[in-house]
Amino acid sequence: MDLNFSPDEERLRGEVRAFVAAKLPAAIRDKVLGHKRLEREDFLTWVRILNSRGWVAPAWPKKFGGQEWDAARQLILEEECALAGAPPVLSFGPRMVAPVIMTFGNPAQQEYFLPRILTGEHWWCQGYSEPGAGSDLASLKTRAERRGDSYVVNGQKTWTTLAQYANWIFCLVRTSQEGRPQAGISFLLIDMKSPGITVRPIVMLDGEHEINEVWFDNVEVPVANRVGAENEGWTCAKFLLGHERVSNAALGASKRALRELKAIAAAAPTGGGRPLIEVPRFRDRIAEVEIDLMALEVMVLRVIAMDRERHTPGPEASLLKLHGSRIQQAISELAMEALGPYAPLHQPLALSADWAGSVSGPAPGLGITGRYFNYRKVSIYAGSNEIQRSIIARHMLGL
Amino acid sequence: MDFTFTEEQTQIRDSLRRFLTETYTLDRHRAIARAGTGCDPEIWRQFAELGILGLGIPQSLGGIGGDAFDALVVMEELGRALVIEPYLSTALVGAGILVRAGSPAQQQLLAAVAAGKIRLAFAHGEPDSRWRLETLATRAAREGASWVLNGRKAMVPDGAGADYLVIPARTESGVSLFLVPGASERMTRTALTTHDGSSVAEITLDGLRVSADALIGVEGGGLPLAEAASDVAVAGLCSEAVGAMDALLALTLAYVKTRRQFGVPIGSFQALQHRMADMLLHAELARSMSYLASAKLAARDLVERRRAISAAKFLVGRSARLVGQEAVQMHGGMGVTEELATSHYFKRLTLINASFGDMDHHLEQFGAALTA
Numbered sequence: 025m026d027l028n029f030s031p032d033e034e035r036l037r038g039e040v041r042a043f044v045a046a047k048l049p050a051a052i053r054d055k056v057l058g059h060k061r062l063e064r065e066d067f068l069t070w071v072r073i074l075n076s077r078g079w080v081a082p083a084w085p086k087k088f089g090g091q092e093w094d095a096a097r098q099l100i101l102e103e104e105c106a107l108a109g110a111p112p113v114l115s116f117g118p119r120m121v122a123p124v125i126m127t128f129g130n131p132a133q134q135e136y137f138l139p140r141i142l143t144g145e146h147w148w149c150q151g152y153s154e155p156g157a158g159s160d161l162a163s164l165k166t167r168a169e170r171r172g173d174s175y176v177v178n179g180q181k182t183w184t185t186l187a188q189y190a191n192w193i194f195c196l197v198r199t200s201q202e203g204r205p206q207a208g209i210s211f212l213l214i215d216m217k218s219p220g221i222t223v224r225p226i227v228m229l230d231g232e233h234e235i236n237e238v239w240f241d242n243v244e245v246p247v248a249n250r251v252g253a254e255n256e257g258w259t260c261a262k263f264l265l266g267h268e269r270v271s272n273a274a275l276g277a278s279k280r281a282l283r284e285l286k287a288i289a290a291a292a293p294t295g296g297g298r299p300l301i302e303v304p305r306f307r308d309r310i311a312e313v314e315i316d317l318m319a320l321e322v323m324v325l326r327v328i329a330m331d332r333e334r335h336t337p338g339p340e341a342s343l344l345k346l347h348g349s350r351i352q353q354a355i356s357e358l359a360m361e362a363l364g365p366y367a368p369l370h371q372p373l374a375l376s377a378d379w380a381g382s383v384s385g386p387a388p389g390l391g392i393t394g395r396y397f398n399y400r401k402v403s404i405y406a407g408s409n410e411i412q413r414s415i416i417a418r419h420m421l422g423l
Numbered sequence: 424m425d426f427t428f429t430e431e432q433t434q435i436r437d438s439l440r441r442f443l444t445e446t447y448t449l450d451r452h453r454a455i456a457r458a459g460t461g462c463d464p465e466i467w468r469q470f471a472e473l474g475i476l477g478l479g480i481p482q483s484l485g486g487i488g489g490d491a492f493d494a495l496v497v498m499e500e501l502g503r504a505l506v507i508e509p510y511l512s513t514a515l516v517g518a519g520i521l522v523r524a525g526s527p528a529q530q531q532l533l534a535a536v537a538a539g540k541i542r543l544a545f546a547h548g549e550p551d552s553r554w555r556l557e558t559l560a561t562r563a564a565r566e567g568a569s570w571v572l573n574g575r576k577a578m579v580p581d582g583a584g585a586d587y588l589v590i591p592a593r594t595e596s597g598v599s600l601f602l603v604p605g606a607s608e609r610m611t612r613t614a615l616t617t618h619d620g621s622s623v624a625e626i627t628l629d630g631l632r633v634s635a636d637a638l639i640g641v642e643g644g645g646l647p648l649a650e651a652a653s654d655v656a657v658a659g660l661c662s663e664a665v666g667a668m669d670a671l672l673a674l675t676l677a678y679v680k681t682r683r684q685f686g687v688p689i690g691s692f693q694a695l696q697h698r699m700a701d702m703l704l705h706a707e708l709a710r711s712m713s714y715l716a717s718a719k720l721a722a723r724d725l726v727e728r729r730r731a732i733s734a735a736k737f738l739v740g741r742s743a744r745l746v747g748q749e750a751v752q753m754h755g756g757m758g759v760t761e762e763l764a765t766s767h768y769f770k771r772l773t774l775i776n777a778s779f780g781d782m783d784h785h786l787e788q789f790g791a792a793l794t795a
Contacts, residue, residue: 025492026425027718033424096424286793302794304787311790315712315734322711329426343704416703417696421676 059391071144081118106276128252151195168197187236211257230394273348339419443504456620471539485534502666509581517543524640544585563592582624583614596643661713709742733785743772
């Protein structure tokens with residue numbers, strides 16, 4: 025029993041820290057730490073910087089340009105980047121569609137798509153959910169009809185994160201009405217520039233544009249862009265879900281958010297001569313969420329160690345998602361409350377980096393309440409927490 | 424990073440589990456609890472045979488030597504089997520203090536501890552101290568070559584049955600620890616029973632006179648020793664709670680799979696499934712923190728150690744409450760009877776929270792470090 029990272033892993037942590045300190049542009053860092061809006065180019069700039077070091081997808085097999093890192097090293101990379109204020113590397117390309125292409129794709133697909141994920145040339149978004157297919161994903165209706173060498177796709181996807189920035193979308197589409205709902209689904213890679221695709225913004229409760237509807241009106245997709253066999257897309261979908269394991273715990277992001285919460289509470293006046301962090305009622309709540317975060321970290325390490333031994337992911341990721349999302353929400357709630365009477369302020373213009381006007385309220389305060397509203401999403405996306413509980417009950421408890 | 428147990432640890436676990444499954448049945452637990460002494464001599468003798476009483480004592484002092492994770496393995500099994508014998512109090516806490524700071528003469532007792540012939544108790548609690556180790560009303564005054572102790576101790580685990588007690592008392596230069604024989608004049612020990620059947624004592628020291636060599640370590644150097652002992656106890660209790668939660672979860676799972684209402688097993692109801700998932704989550708969080716607590720016992724940095732200990736005790740307390748209450752609820756009427764092990768686990772888990780600092784106490788300790 026040893027809860028420590030190895031000396032090699034600690035060395036890597038030092039390397040990552042030094043790299044990020046030297047290479048992360050201050051303007052991007054300030055946006056991230058200041059909760060400002062990130063532009064497409066901000067994400068891509070960071071992807072290119074990471075790629076110069078081979079760190080966009082270091083877990084990939086060497087033959088696809090990766091370094092075959094294990095989950096512990098990835099965790100260190102993600103955590104150090106998050107703590108330093110780097111934009112997240114979005115999962116859709118490197119951690120979602122890429123493993124599917126590696127496992128079920130043909131050599132031509134691998135050769136074309138994988139390198140473009142690393143360089144950022146392709147920005148991927150995810151075409152899974154539909155208005156009528158959320159938790160019950162297999163009931164999806166977007167259909168793809170075969171016409172010669174193409175599929176003609178019609179239907180609607182929704183909740184598509186940052187589709188406004190994406191140039192490719194991986195989609196689950198219905199290619200057959202026969203048999204169980206899961207049986208007639210195929211996995212297609214679709215160029216967002218294809219005629220017939222319309223992206224419509226969905227404005228979230230914080231007033232921001234992060235997600236979209238994606239409409240398909242007779243969109244032609246070459247059959248060559250299907251991954252795996254026709255009607256076997258569900259296998260890819262399930263495989264993909266098993267790959268989003270540790271990052272859903274959001275360990276690094278929550279550590280950063282906790283650090284920020286403490287800073288806000290230490291600076292927040294209470295009218296009584298002592299800052300909010302010294303008010304026992306509030307301090308206890310910070311302490312509790314910090315303890316929860318400590319437990320999450322050990323759980324993450326345990327799951328990583330477990331995966332290392334069995335080589336196949338188990339259902340424990342659902343525990344991480346449940347607990348990790350609860351922590352994200354708890355911290356965002358406390359940070360909002362720490363703003364006290366200033367919590368209601370909404371200053372959307374100030375969220376843009378080129379805003380030259382003034383910002384009202386406490387200095388570290390911009391975007392905090394918006395994040396609280398926005399973070400209700402974390403217990404809904406990537407398999408709602410109710411779905412996670414059902415997975416745990418079924419696969420870990422045998423109920 | 425390595426979350427596996429060594430071959431020796433697995434052997435300890437297996438042999439102890441086998442022994443306890445065969446011997447320490449619920450009926451046996453009940454009988455020991457009813458007897459009121461909190462310790463079955465036969466069980467204790469077999470603990471000595473199994474070697475676990477010498478786990479916290481180096482070989483050079485007559486034990487078998489072990490680390491915090493060996494202790495964790497044992498405590499988990501004791502928790503799983505609802506053992507009320509004062510293992511923690513003697514083998515980990517009491518022995519730990521003597522190993523760390525006892526004089527050679529005091530350490531000579533340790534071989535007898537390992538052999539099961541002597542039990543130790545740590546008299547840390549006082550009527551007005553709640554769980555604060557530094558808040559002591561008991562005084563020790565120097566009189567010639569002796570010390571004279573006056574004060575009251577409360578809720579001392581195995582305090583009435585122990586052969587020797589470690590007694591913290593305030594002296595001129597701070598807190599000091601004394602090793603005192605259980606059968607001493609001017610010390611009154613009253614045995615009391617707790618809800619889980621174990622035994623605690625109220626102790627009155629009314630001019631108890633001990634010789635200079637009763638002092639453990641140096642005068643005024645007792646607080647760090649008491650804190651270390653308390654931390655060992657907390658780590659042990661966390662592991663015990665994890666074992667108890669494990670067993671309770673398994674019992675509850677088996678119950679909801681077999682208990683039928685409305686023509687189906689009640690475990691098929693989503694209302695229960697989701698709550699069972701939360702129970703598992705909280706039990707696993709507790710396990711994670713018990714690992715952390717045991718790992719940090721050896722931390723050189725005192726702040727780091729105490730932070731982890733308080734975090735663990737708080738979180739394990741919270742998990743134990745949730746798992747315990749939910750287990751009883753899911754057993755329905757059967758959950759509130761004495762007949763099933765369910766209620767016994769629930770009671771034990773509840774009492775663990777009140778031992779060596781409850782959730783509020785440790786949250787306060789942890790929080791204080793935030794603003795320090």
